[in-house]
Amino acid sequence: MALKGRVPQQDWGYVNVRSDAHMFWWLYYATHATKNYTDVPLVMWLQGGPGASGCGYGNFEEIGPYDTYLHERNTTWVKEASVLFVDNPVGTGFSYTTNDDAFAKDVSTVSADMIVLLKDFFNSKTEFQKIPFYIFSESYGGKMAAAISLALNKEIKSGRIKCNFGGVALGDSWISPVDSVLSWGPYLYSASLLDDQGLSKVKECAKEVQNAVKNNQFDRATELWSKTEDVVEQYTDNVNFYNILTKESTMDYRNKFMENSKFGNNFLGKLFQRHLLPRQNDYLSELMNGPIRKVLKIIPDDVMWGGQAQDVFAKMAGDFMKPVIDIVDELLSENINVTVYNGQLDLIVDTVGQENWVKQLKWQKMVEFRNRVWSPLHMCPQCTETVAFHKSYENFSFFWILKAGHMIPSDQGQVALKMLRMIISKK
Known part of the structure; x- marks a missing residue:
């Protein structure tokens, strides 16, 4: 793999989250210009599908340090935070199952599996226990992220996981x-x-x-x-x-x-x-099953990147149309920071639909949020073009990203990076 520019420190591995269920993760340590990685947050990225690979698509097509041609990405989130990609649910990407019954069938199982992985991660990498930890997501990943965040909060409160949970961001998410x-x-x-x-x-x-x-x-x-x-x-x-x-x-x-x-x-x-096949285009598949697996060295010979995606998708089908608005409500009531962000040009999860489910939230401070006027965002103090709008009240925020579709970091990389900075710095 001929990488250009500064190569970030990395680590990866498998966690056996259940019998016959093996989940793959890939960590990039932050390459912040002035700070050590222990002085900036940790962000976990969850892809959609279900069955789309965060370690593949999210990494090389959206926010990782390199694109699919292995050229440096100037809008990588690794500049601002350490980034943990996870292939979930099991069977996604390089994650795999060795038994047909081991595939997850609902977000409850997905979140339980992720808790096993996060417990292992924070126990083995104790330097991340006190660093602010955020979960960012896209599409169906948002539905999973909401459930995972609620489960994580319970584990933290019980003392079973040591983690400084900063909040969850739901991007173009299949919430309702x-x-x-x-x-x-x-x-x-x-x-x-x-x-x-x-x-x-x-x-x-x-x-x-x-x-x-x-x-x-x-x-x-x-x-x-x-x-x-x-x-x-x-x-x-x-x-x-x-x-x-x-x-x-x-x-x-x-x-x-x-x-x-x-x-x-x-x-x-x-x-x-x-909704899933385009996330596994030929070029990305060749990259992941060719040079990437050679570098990783731990992928079993009989596991092909994306090889179980159809199984993941089919097993989760009964969960597709179930809403999780109540979970978002519970997150807000638990005083967990929740951000919703959406692309103006997305159809599958269009902004109007997002606004409609947000209006159904029973959060006691929803009236105050709705009464606030959104603020335009510009890329710099001297810039005049409006790239997004933003509204926030206490622990709930909404970003309307202009000129972006479903994959906001791909369509508007600089704006997505600006949003990340605002969320992790609470500015």
Whole structure:
């Protein structure tokens, strides 16, 4: 691996979180210009999917020190904090299971597995016990991060984990799936990507999803969610669910995927093709299964990066449409710092849907938060372009990131870095 620039100190390993369940982690020590890594926070990054690899996609496509060409990334978060990537749930990325029954099926199991990993991590790397620790997440990773944060807080309070938990950041997160689906039609219509007929069809499908969720028919709701996406693609000429201004459609992955799919052409197959397969593009897969695994040296011979992603996705399917707004409420009530951030151009978890579930929070200080006026953010004191808006009250914050889709660090790296600095410095 020919790396350019300053190579950060690194470490990685496996933790056996359950019988037959092995979770992989990768740590980069901070390369702050003026501070030692023990004087800056530790950030854990959780990818979405479920089944997308933080050690792969989040690392090389978003916030790690190198991109997929192994060139230095000037917007890496390692400049500001030590960064811990984890491939979760088990079976994701280089994590793996040796028994079909070992895959997680819900966020409760996902969070329990992560607690085992974090307990091992903080026990073995005691220098991080007093450093502020933050969990940042993206997409389905946000749903998992909320549950993990609540479980971690309980472990800290009981004394079973020594950790200085600073808070959780939920990026374009699948917290209330039905609120996202219900907002797709109006959002696309306002962006001139649906006409009246298309809007009517999308709203009709979204209503079916809503009814299934109300009746706790979550498997049915997942199938109807996929059907709604079919209708969205039909009436928008295959809009990109991850950035509405980028024409590259997830349809591009379909033919290749269907040749090797375990799902066939059913609704789960379509969802996997749209939302997980693009996170495992050919170039990234070749990088991870080629030079990266050679450097890591600990990956079992029979484990292929991303090889169990379809299994992870399928096993978690019953959890897809379940909301976790109540978990966010509990985090806020526990006085844990919670940040929501979202990209303006995201569709799958559009900002309108995020705002709608936030309005449902029962947190006792929600009225004060809603009454505050957001502040524009600029990249420098002399800069005039507004890159985001921000609003905060006590332990709850919201960032509206402009000109960004679902993967904010990829679309607006400098803005994401600015947001990170604000969160970890509470400024």
